[in-house]
Amino acid sequence: DIQMTQSPSSLSASVGDRVTITCRASQGIGYGLGWYQQKPGKAPKRLIYAASSLQGGVPSRFSGSGSGTEFTLTISSLQPEDFATYFCLQHNTSPYTFGQGTKLEIK
Amino acid sequence: QVQLVQSGAEVKKPGASVKVSCKASGYTITNYYMHWVRQAPGQGLEWTGIINPSDGSTIYAQKFHGRVTMTRDTSTSTFYMELSSLRSEDTAVYYCAREGQGTPGDYWGQGTLVTVSS
Numbered sequence: 001d002i003q004m005t006q007s008p009s010s011l012s013a014s015v016g017d018r019v020t021i022t023c024r025a026s027q028g029i030g031y032g033l034g035w036y037q038q039k040p041g042k043a044p045k046r047l048i049y050a051a052s053s054l055q056g057g058v059p060s061r062f063s064g065s066g067s068g069t070e071f072t073l074t075i076s077s078l079q080p081e082d083f084a085t086y087f088c089l090q091h092n093t094s095p096y097t098f099g100q101g102t103k104l105e106i107k
Numbered sequence: 108q109v110q111l112v113q114s115g116a117e118v119k120k121p122g123a124s125v126k127v128s129c130k131a132s133g134y135t136i137t138n139y140y141m142h143w144v145r146q147a148p149g150q151g152l153e154w155t156g157i158i159n160p161s162d163g164s165t166i167y168a169q170k171f172h173g174r175v176t177m178t179r180d181t182s183t184s185t186f187y188m189e190l191s192s193l194r195s196e197d198t199a200v201y202y203c204a205r206e207g208q209g210t211p212g213d214y215w216g217q218g219t220l221v222t223v224s225s
Binding site for chain 1: 169
């Protein structure tokens with residue numbers, strides 16, 4: 001199985017900060033990666049698909065980049081509603097695998 | 108608008124089976140694969156498998172092989188995920204998630220909590 005190593009596992013930041021979350025795949029997955037945001041008690045919400053395509057309706061402060069084995073999610077200027085947990089998912093090779101998550105907290 | 112509405116919470120004893128449903132509306136189900144994902148309490152997300160609603164073909168995570176069955180009923184636009192031989196570690200919220208633009212999860216169900224307890 002492809003292992004997805006997500007870092008950091010937690011992150012404290014302030015409104016207006018720029019933050020970056022990274023996922024590394026144990027083998028190449030091309031552009032087969034999505035990023036998701038999850039708030040407590042809610043279903044995940046897709047932010048990015050195909051590594052860098054912004055999901056419709058998602059603010060442009062979210063962006064994704066990378067290919068192969070290294071991927072990043074960047075939030076350019078944190079807003080209060082962005083404090084949540086973020087996951088990556090590789091869907092290039094079955095079984096699809098998630099990163100362990102990054103909990104983004106208010107500093 | 109696209110909606111995925113899942114069945115209600117279940118409490119099961121170890122060794123029993125559970126069948127969770129996911130009723131789709133607002134689109135033609137045969138045009139989009141459906142995934143099932145679970146999340147144990149306080150834990151991360153775990154991919155369980157995928158079904159092609161056009162022909163009913165499935166791919167399951169090896170971890171669940173022999174215990175999970177995913178099906179669909181095109182006449183009612185409903186997907187099902189059945190998990191058998193339940194154990195306490197199967198306690199989790201189970202989500203259905205549609206695949207759009209080649210990536211899982213453009214739409215998600217609200218989740219179904221399955222609790223396995225004696």
